[in-house]
Amino acid sequence: MRSLVAFICLAQLLSWAAARSPGVPVAPVRDPDCDDLDVEQAALAAVQYVNNNHKHGYKYTLNQVDKARVYQRRPTGEVYVLEIDLVETCCHVLDPTPLENCTVRQLTEHAVEGDCDVSVLKVDNQFMVLNAKCESSPDSAEDVRKICPNCPLLAPLNDTKVVHAVEAALTAFNAQKHNNYFKLQEISRAQFSPLQSSVYTEFVTVPTDCKPIDVIDPAACNPLPNQHGFCKGTLTEKVGGGEDVVATCTVFVAVPAVPAPQPDGIESSLGPAVPAEPAVPAGPPVAAGPAVALGPLLVDAPAVLPAKPILTHLPHHDLRHSIVGGSSFESASGEYGLNAGPVAPGPGPGPAAPAIPLCPGRIRHFKI
């Protein structure tokens, strides 16, 4: 009798532990359509998580859900394991413009694609990202050439011509004597134009506590917190020698919680060739819909400027280097594989032959 009581206690303890332990392997329950509404919500939560966690380069937006599988999670909830395709937008990750307002980088601008394997927990109608593993790559040069033989291709970000073009653009911008002296934080994108000998660049700057007129030693200028300038520069070599430099920057001041632009959004253009672009002010953030990414932030925003501007020899900032994992309490990679084969109908009173899921889902922007 005593041993029976002990056994019952042990069994209760085990079932309690199983219910509590989030790492207990779970059986797949269904393969939903890739365009299922909940799948889309989970995918959007994952995109938000990716954008919150990578600190270089641009925001991505959802292009297509490739695969989807749902697992039951004990004690409650479901885990959505997805393969999703993203495309790069024109908004830098530090730019407070809501994703909905960011335009997608077109194929003719040399588009960049992101691929992610994600696990998203749905519980109480909330989506929480457990794990995300991503990489990204630019469209191939051959594919760009196919649709557009003269389109400028992405260039390595540490190329001497690129670095020179960015420095020249920043010097030109600082020469316009704005309130502050701006320093370079990151070179984000560069393209060589094959027709004219020109270099187009996009880069991130930070205003400092120095006035532009009295900068003797830029190293002594301290970056102002939570402010960034998103700049575009074009350097063109003139036929008779010399260079034309055009630079425009849109400066955002991130007020805690509610990003807003500096009242007189600094924005300017040098040289007659390129008209000034209108500043894009950031209004109050637009609600991101019901999908809420509650996953932990992997990296905190750097409070100070890195000692050196971010350079990479790649033509873009690969998501592989900035999205490296997720929540540690539940490793999704092993337990919720997408490669475990189709969900076999169980021998018991399981669902009758499951419908074949409609995957991959629709393409939102373009095939890349």
Ligand SMILES: *[C@@H]1O[C@H](CO)[C@@H](O)[C@H](O)[C@H]1NC(C)=O
């Ligand atoms: C985003 O777009 C919406 C709708 O087009 C517009 O009302 C809103 O002002 C835009 N917000 C920003 C920050 O551009």
Ligand SMILES: *[C@@H]1O[C@H](CO)[C@@H](O)[C@H](O)[C@H]1NC(C)=O
């Ligand atoms: C760019 O970076 C790569 C790899 O770090 C390096 O091999 C190459 O020499 C660099 N190029 C320039 C121009 O600095």
